Amino acid sequence: MAFTFQINDEVKFKHDERLLNKAKLYKPTIHQETITPKSIVELVENSRQLEGWGVKDTQDITDLPDIKLKRDQKIVLDFGDHEVGKFSIDINSAGSPMDAPLFIKLKFAEMPAELKHKSEDYDGWLSKSWIQEEYIHLDVLPTHLELSRRYSFRYIEITVIDTSPKWQAVFSNPQVQSETSASTKDLSIPAINDHELDNIYQVGLKTLQDCMQDVFEDGPKRDRRLWIGDLRLQALANYATFKDIGLIKRCLYLFGAMTAEDGRIPANVFTQPNNIPDDTFLFDYSLFFISILDDFQRFQADEELLRDLYPIAKKQMDVALDKVQDNGELILDDSYPVFIDWSNDFDKNTAGQAVLIYTLRQFIHLADMMKDNVGGYSQKLNKLISYSQSELFDEKKGFFVSGPQREVNIPSQVWMVLAHVMDDRLNKQIMQRTVDELFPVTGIATPYMYHHVTQALFEAGMKDEAIKLMKGYWGQMISLGADTYWEAFEPAKPDYSPYGSPILNSYCHAWSCTPVYLIQKYLI
Amino acid sequence: MAFTFQINDEVKFKHDERLLNKAKLYKPTIHQETITPKSIVELVENSRQLEGWGVKDTQDITDLPDIKLKRDQKIVLDFGDHEVGKFSIDINSAGSPMDAPLFIKLKFAEMPAELKHKSEDYDGWLSKSWIQEEYIHLDVLPTHLELSRRYSFRYIEITVIDTSPKWQAVFSNPQVQSETSASTKDLSIPAINDHELDNIYQVGLKTLQDCMQDVFEDGPKRDRRLWIGDLRLQALANYATFKDIGLIKRCLYLFGAMTAEDGRIPANVFTQPNNIPDDTFLFDYSLFFISILDDFQRFQADEELLRDLYPIAKKQMDVALDKVQDNGELILDDSYPVFIDWSNDFDKNTAGQAVLIYTLRQFIHLADMMKDNVGGYSQKLNKLISYSQSELFDEKKGFFVSGPQREVNIPSQVWMVLAHVMDDRLNKQIMQRTVDELFPVTGIATPYMYHHVTQALFEAGMKDEAIKLMKGYWGQMISLGADTYWEAFEPAKPDYSPYGSPILNSYCHAWSCTPVYLIQKYLI
Structure with missing residues (x-):
């Protein structure tokens, strides 16, 4: 997630210390590993890669201590894979005594294209503070430079802004202490015969791993915090892998x-400097609290967790159901918008209705486990389904329609299929028609929505189409140079950045890791 | 000093551990004091100040914690006087939770004009690394930011490069831990009735104080190291003040x-990361080792110091005298140039000859103290003087001449007068003629050379002219806004920077502190 929603200083939040203490109890150990760069590279044109930029090896990494850099000279180190962690390097001077400070710039890049863009040229709305660049003065050399911040990157460009005419800077022992809370102790990687799918799985696994930190982060480069929409998908991917x-x-x-x-429940929370809920609320995101709790119980029943959180889950459903009319129609307003996808170019009413049905089914399962009275909820579910079937499904078109313009869009079909509002036969028809008439997917740039499209194909029994979409989407990111999956990607516009510059993009983003889940669930 | 001379990796140096241990023994205590800013200011046009820029108060400093800054907004804090030390400040966020890092730029300026210039626009030969600017990312607020480097400044400009659209940055408790090794224990400040001279004295004292650190630094902003030419003047100023x-x-x-x-002896030495002599040699600078040792003994006889260093002083003289012809003419080559002044637009032969005479007189005094045989040195002195009187003084012109073109320039007169090559009557004539025919001084931009001109006037008994020059030079720096005296200043071109930008200038520079010495010696 990266969107900024309403700014609201007025919202008051509860801080349930008992539950926060439990959250603290599960604070993970961060596992560190020392990783050294594999080569010295330079940016080269490569039409097959993102924005037409790749790298090529120019020098052996063992040559690094022999390279003397003066004003305006630079080197790019390639760590060979995406890493999240803390960087350190030894720096010395060569030549006459050091008669001025050393001034260097370090730029951390997940993708080669980022090296082509200058931060000075960026003027978008998203904070420039996310650009992974540091300017550092060093008064005395030799020194061991240890940066205190954590970066997400594969490439480091080190630019010597200035030494003095009398000496040069020399770099050695670059390394990253990589950080993740993912433990490989319980990891089982399935044997996947299809090489392309195997690759898609591996990159998904790395994406998940690099986003697993003190919490599930949405992106270790940008945002770096816990969003509930991302959490739902990360949790599913996690059951399938690290457990x-x-x-x-x-x-x-x-x-x-x-x-x-x-x-x-807010759409996201901060955990630094202390636990702080954000003042952003999304209808579907709040409901996904139910979904995550139910997914958990299905993976491994946990009575304490259920007892602690069921009342909160129930509250989400009650707040949501308040917005349902007697006829079973969900009516949302701007104070509590439904997310579904970044794009606001399609009508989201029907998809929102489907998410409510999807999560209400899960809520009833939780209520059953809690032996709570589910009668009223089952009635509401039937009304929501009935309204969807009779009023939102256009039999002539063979599609769900959405909003006053009775718009036909992919998310409506996808979520109604995921919510199993129709029977399996009709679901398959809807998805087949979606493929035939609405594909190729356009106007959708998030792996988040692509995940749901793919899963709807699987749920509708269209395995081949699902695999084709997975290869065409996540596989294409790999072709373009991805070591981890991206926050945003639209196959029709592979170079598109929602922020106007790739230096603001997050090229390792949690909500894109789900091929590991989809492959495990539907193909193994 | 700021000049870069020949680059020479080939020079080998001795490290006399016994003497280095004594240097270590005298390592000073750094005295710290907490200083807080006096006001919040903004840059305003002020035609009377350097480059036409001054500041005006805009807000009370107590308002600082109420100021909320977002992208591209800035504040300037004025500490009210020149300070050398480490800066710290508390930073918090206001508004929604902090959903992006804070990215700020801190710019430290000795003079308001520096705030007008952008570092990106500087492309001179002097290292950009001297520009006192830091770019800092802060991932978590609130925080107490303590910068590890030492800065030399009166003003701090804090620019918020970015927050996010949802929150602002708030600053409080800015302070500097000022640093100097100067102790006021033995400081006695003379009563000076002339208000202008009193001001000139005070600014000189602050200049000296701020340059006294682990060694006498030439400038606490730029170069920050021990040059022997600066040391000679700082030592003289120090005897007159802090002692x-x-x-x-x-x-x-x-x-x-x-x-x-x-x-x-090299022209300068480094003391970080360990003691390192620079590979720059200047004829007059090496000789000033003798001068400093002799000035010391005259202030306070120290047998141990004399015994330890006399052989090294003698060596400087012997190397220098090797370059003297039988007729008493000093002939220098490019491998061991004479400095005299930054400017290379005048012939330096005669001034070099005079410096040799000046320091040879002091050497003979030291040799006498050591009961060393001075016979040969006295003979050489007579030859040097005799050659100067007969060959370098043009009786018709009434001036010393220099070089093959028999050039008449101020430094030749000044150094010959300081060396007392002529008798007092003639010295006065020469300096009077210098004032009448060669003033106003042109082509000289250093307080270092202005010091010698002023002292030559005093030595020639021309007190009023000396005071006039002191007021016209150091006094004018104060008029232009100096809190400490500058590395370079040419009254005819007050805005001139030898580096093309004031952000590279050192506005607190040791070799300009000498009014405290001149006033004490000649006016008290």
Whole structure:
């Protein structure tokens, strides 16, 4: 997630210390590993890669200590894979005594294209502070430079802004202490015969791993915090791979502990300098708290977790159901928008209705486990389904329609299929028609929405189409040079950045890691 | 000093550990004081100040914590006087939770004009690394930011490069821990009735104080190291004020301990990361080792210091005298140039000859103290004087002439007068003629050379002219806004920077502090 929603200083939040203490109990150990760069490279044109930029090896990494850099000279180190961690390097001077400070710039890049763009040229709305660049003065050499911040990168460009005419800067022992809370202890990687799918799986696994930190982060480069929409997908990917349920419990407790006065769960929370809920609320995101809790119980029943969080889950559903008319129609307003996808160029009413059905089914399962009275919820579910079937499905078109203009769009079909509003036969027809008439997908740039499209194809029994979409989407990111999956990618416009510059893009983003889940669930 | 001379990796140096240990013994205590800014200001046009820029108060400093800054907004804090030290400030966020790092730029300026110039526009030969600017990312607020480097400044401009659209940055508790090794324990400030001279004295004292650190630095902003030419003047100023002879001894030992293989003392030494002599040699600078040692003994006889360093002083003289012809003419070559002044637009032969006479007189005094045989040196002195009187003084012109073109320039007159090559009557005539025919001084931009001109006027008994020059030079710097005296200043071109931008200038520079010495010696 990267969007900025309404700014609201007025919202009051609860801080349930009992639940926050449980979140603290599950604070993970950060595993570190020392990684050294594999080569010295330079940026080269490569039409097959993102924005037409790749790298080529220019010198052996063992030559690094022999390279003397003066004003305006630079080197690019390639760590060979995406890394998240802290960088250190030894720096010395060569030539006459050091008669001025050394002034260097370090630029960390996940993709080669970022090296082509200058931060000075960026003037978008997203904060420039995300650009992974540091300017550093060093008064005395030799020194061991250890940067205190954590970066997300594969490439480091070191530019000597100035030495003096009398000496040069020399660099050695660059390394990153990589950081992740993912443990490989319980990791089982399935044997995947299809080489392309195997690659797609591996990159997804690395993406998930690099986003697993003190919480599930949405992107280790940008945002770096816990969004509930991302959490739902990360948790599913995690059950399929690392099986690190402690981190999921931590995140569930964090959300459960900090609801607004009206009971709603915020779309994201901060954990630095202390636990702080954000003042952003999204209808579907709040409901996904139910979904995550239910997914958890299905992976491994946990009575304590359920007992602690069920009341909060129930509150989300009650708030949501308040917005349902007697006829079963969900009516949303701007104060509590439904996300579905970044794009606001399609009508989201029907997809929102479907998400409510999807999560209400999960809520009823939780209520059953809690032996809570589900009668009223089942009635509401039937009304929501019935309204969807009779009023939102256009039999002539064979599609769900959305909003006053009765718009036909992919997200409506996808979410109605995921919510199993129709039977399997009709679901398959809807998705087949979606493929035939609405594909190729346009106007959607997030792996988040692509995940749901792919899963809807799987759910509708269209395995081949699902694989084709997975290869055409996540596979294409790999072709363009991805070591981890991106926050945003639109196959029709591969170079498009939602922020106007790739230096603001997050090229390792949690909500894109789901091929590991989809492959495990539907193909193994 | 700021000039870069020949680059020479080949020079070998001695490291006399016994003398280096003595230098270490006199390592000073750094005294710290907490200073807080006096006001919040903004840059305003002021035609009377340097480059036409001054500041005006815009807000009370107590308002600082109420100021919320977002992207591209800035504040300037005015500490009210020149300070050398480490800066710290508390930073918090206001508004929604901090959903992006804070990215700020801190710019430290000695003079308002520096705030007008952008570092990006500077492309001179002097290292950009001297520009006192830091770019800092802060991932978590609130924080207490303590910069590890030492800065030399009166003004701090804090620019918020970016927050996010949802929150602003708030600053509070800015302070500098000022640093100097100067102790006011033995400081006695003379009562000076002339208000202008009193001001000139005070600014000189602050200049000296801010340059007294672990060694006598030439400039706490730029160069920050021990040059022997600056040391000579700082030591003289120091005897007249703080009387901190330990620091002078430390610096003498540092130079004495690290001579080149051929015995010459380098023009400057570094003390970080360890003691390193620079590979720059200047004829007059090496000789000033003698001068500093002799000035010391005249202030306070120190047998141990004399015994330790006399052989090194003698070596400087012997190397120098090797370049004197039988007729008493000093002939220098490019491998060992004479400095005299930054400017290379005048012939320096005669001034060089005079410096040799000046320091040879002092050497003979030292040799006498050591009961060394001075016979040969006295003979050489007579020859040097005799050649100067007969060959270098043009009776018709009434001036010393220099070089093959028999050029008449101020430095030749000044140094010959300081060396007392002529008798007092003739010295006065020469200086009077200098004032009448060669003033106003042109082509000289250093307080270093202006010091010698002023002192020559005093030595020639022309007190009023000396005061006039002092007021016209150092006094004009104060008029232009100086809190400390500058590395370079040419009254005819007050805005001239030898580096093309004031952000590279050092506005607190040791070799300009000498009014405290001149006033004490000649006017009290």
